[in-house]
Amino acid sequence: MIVRWGVGAAVLALIAGVPWFGNELLIQFGINALIVASLAQSWNILGGFSGYASFGNSVFYGIGTYGTAIAMTEWGLPFWFGLTVGAVAALVFALLLGWPILRLRGPYFAIVTLGLSATMAAVISNLDIAGRNNGLVLPLTRSDALFYESSLALLVAATAIVAWIANSRFGMGLIAIREDEDAAATIGVNTTRLKLMALALSALIAGVAGGIHAYWITFIDPASAFDITLDVRMVIMTMFGGPGTILGPVVGAFILSAIYEVLADTISTAAILFFGLVILVAVMFLPRGLMDLGGGFRRLGWRYFTANIRENRL
Amino acid sequence: MLLAQILVNGVLLGGLYGLMALGMALVWGVLNIVNLAHGAFIMLGGYVVYFLFVAGIDPFAALPVAMVALFVLGYAVQRGFLNFIVRSALLNTLLFTFGLDIVLTYLAQLLFSADYRTINPDYAGANVTIAGVTIPLARLAAFAVALLLAGLLALLLRRTRLGRAIRATAQNLTAARLYGIDPRQIYAITFGIGAALAGAAGGLYGMVAQITPYIGATLTAKSFVIAIIGGLENPLYVIAGGIVIGLAEALAALYLGPTWSDVISFGLLVLILVARPVRSLKLA
Numbered sequence A: 001m002i003v004r005w006g007v008g009a010a011v012l013a014l015i016a017g018v019p020w021f022g023n024e025l026l027i028q029f030g031i032n033a034l035i036v037a038s039l040a041q042s043w044n045i046l047g048g049f050s051g052y053a054s055f056g057n058s059v060f061y062g063i064g065t066y067g068t069a070i071a072m073t074e075w076g077l078p079f080w081f082g083l084t085v086g087a088v089a090a091l092v093f094a095l096l097l098g099w100p101i102l103r104l105r106g107p108y109f110a111i112v113t114l115g116l117s118a119t120m121a122a123v124i125s126n127l128d129i130a131g132r133n134n135g136l137v138l139p140l141t142r143s144d145a146l147f148y149e150s151s152l153a154l155l156v157a158a159t160a161i162v163a164w165i166a167n168s169r170f171g172m173g174l175i176a177i178r179e180d181e182d183a184a185a186t187i188g189v190n191t192t193r194l195k196l197m198a199l200a201l202s203a204l205i206a207g208v209a210g211g212i213h214a215y216w217i218t219f220i221d222p223a224s225a226f227d228i229t230l231d232v233r234m235v236i237m238t239m240f241g242g243p244g245t246i247l248g249p250v251v252g253a254f255i256l257s258a259i260y261e262v263l264a265d266t267i268s269t270a271a272i273l274f275f276g277l278v279i280l281v282a283v284m285f286l287p288r289g290l291m292d293l294g295g296g297f298r299r300l301g302w303r304y305f306t307a308n309i310r311e312n313r314l
Numbered sequence B: 001m002l003l004a005q006i007l008v009n010g011v012l013l014g015g016l017y018g019l020m021a022l023g024m025a026l027v028w029g030v031l032n033i034v035n036l037a038h039g040a041f042i043m044l045g046g047y048v049v050y051f052l053f054v055a056g057i058d059p060f061a062a063l064p065v066a067m068v069a070l071f072v073l074g075y076a077v078q079r080g081f082l083n084f085i086v087r088s089a090l091l092n093t094l095l096f097t098f099g100l101d102i103v104l105t106y107l108a109q110l111l112f113s114a115d116y117r118t119i120n121p122d123y124a125g126a127n128v129t130i131a132g133v134t135i136p137l138a139r140l141a142a143f144a145v146a147l148l149l150a151g152l153l154a155l156l157l158r159r160t161r162l163g164r165a166i167r168a169t170a171q172n173l174t175a176a177r178l179y180g181i182d183p184r185q186i187y188a189i190t191f192g193i194g195a196a197l198a199g200a201a202g203g204l205y206g207m208v209a210q211i212t213p214y215i216g217a218t219l220t221a222k223s224f225v226i227a228i229i230g231g232l233e234n235p236l237y238v239i240a241g242g243i244v245i246g247l248a249e250a251l252a253a254l255y256l257g258p259t260w261s262d263v264i265s266f267g268l269l270v271l272i273l274v275a276r277p278v279r280s281l282k283l284a
Helices: A002-016 A024-049 A058-073 A079-101 A106-124 A144-166 A169-179 A181-186 A191-217 A228-241 A248-266 A268-285 A290-312 B002-031 B038-054 B059-085 B090-112 B137-159 B161-171 B173-178 B183-208 B216-230 B235-256 B258-275
Strands: B127-130 B133-136
Touching: A002 A144, A024 A058, A024 A144, A024 A169, A024 A191, A024 A228, A024 A248, A058 A079, A058 A106, A058 A191, A058 A228, A079 A106, A079 A191, A079 B258, A106 A228, A106 B090, A106 B216, A106 B258, A144 A169, A144 A191, A144 A248, A169 A181, A169 A191, A181 A191, A228 A248, A228 A268, A228 A290, A228 B090, A248 A268, A248 A290, A268 A290, A268 B059, A268 B090, A290 B059, B002 B038, B002 B133, B002 B137, B002 B161, B002 B183, B002 B216, B002 B235, B038 B059, B038 B090, B038 B183, B038 B216, B059 B090, B059 B137, B059 B183, B090 B216, B133 B137, B137 B161, B137 B183, B137 B235, B161 B173, B161 B183, B173 B183, B216 B235, B216 B258, B235 B258
Parallel strands: none
Antiparallel strands: B127 B133
């Protein structure tokens, strides 16, 4: 146990030190990877634990982005206040949205989330305060260390939240909902409240991630804030790493971000195409993700990869 | 008169929406798979017809080609992949078809570029005017094709051996198997038929709207809602469901303004799903 904590602290210190010894390229990559990993964790809370597959979590990221940007440019607030505004906006939106859509289950829920980001992008491009289609320009701050460390802090906080969920009554309730929602309700789990809390936590993390990213990039518009490829990345990184685990989404995000970076260097379409293929392979052969691979492989050997198919084939 | 014109437009477009939803409803009802790549199939059908049209073939003559091509694709996807995970939790097939949607969308972008394409035959502008209402002939023909295909599907399901096998599989997989039906084959054929219908819808869609690699997601969502409204007792009900959505969209665009039309159709989607006028999604 102590060894484990020691290794964890060493890895964390190493990652935190990147702005001091890494080059420009590594720091840029790091900020992106940390933000996307936080998004994967945010998806994990809802999709991994409660089993509600959301294909529109980027909407909370986008609202965090716009909340922060509007607070900073229109109201002249400093970054930390702006970030708070963005996070609160995402949270409030999640609560308002969750009220109707969390009544929906399975495919009904998934389909509604599919259209969320495009719809919010359309709403934003009709709003004067958000600069319509032209977007907003935030004040420029050249401090990569600040963005890097705040992204890292967000990821650590998100992972801590997930670790708490995994070991709490709340998390047990979410897993019960995932396994059988009616049965969970029967034994006294307040399914509505739990789902709403999960969505709110998920939105909070995604909103903060959007705010940090907005201030770092300094220019936002509807298309980049409500980017559906972000949804693809959240889902696939969590599924690949291990849905419903504490570290799976982080591991999945780091590995896939690195591969994405290499591929995006050559053809950006190839990178997202690759993600699609990873989902297909992961769903068929690795439905529990990388985190389960070690133990599963020791137990079953190569047959581990076909276990899913043997159980679920026609 | 404007209102009458809007209503006619809504009905004609709605028939096409119904055709889009038909394949999704069929697959959902029989296989219990909600195919998130359905819109991507529609998009691919649009491209098949577009490229044949560019090569000089009439789009209506190209529709059967698109249907065959998409049938083959759908059959292969079901037989080669989905059959292996079809009994796992619904989340898994959702995720798989989500991945398939991404692969098809970005493959299309890579191969066909992101340019807007329209299938624009000479007779695209032809129309007749009845009592002051202009009816574009291409849209009318698209509507007729949608009705025809829905009718044919109804006949196939009711009157043929294959249709009986499909309905039996939907009702009770084990019992169907006991009577000598190979569910793997039936599932693959059903998924293929669903994809073929999407292919036809895509070709017709290319004549009334623009095709890009990214049209899939919204069309998937639209098809889903229409499938819920229409149910699956009768394919013609699905066309009726499409007309309801087509009319609602046309009226909303008229009274609330076209810049909000995406927001409106999404609001409608949520409203319909939450209020859920539940119809049986099982084949009778």
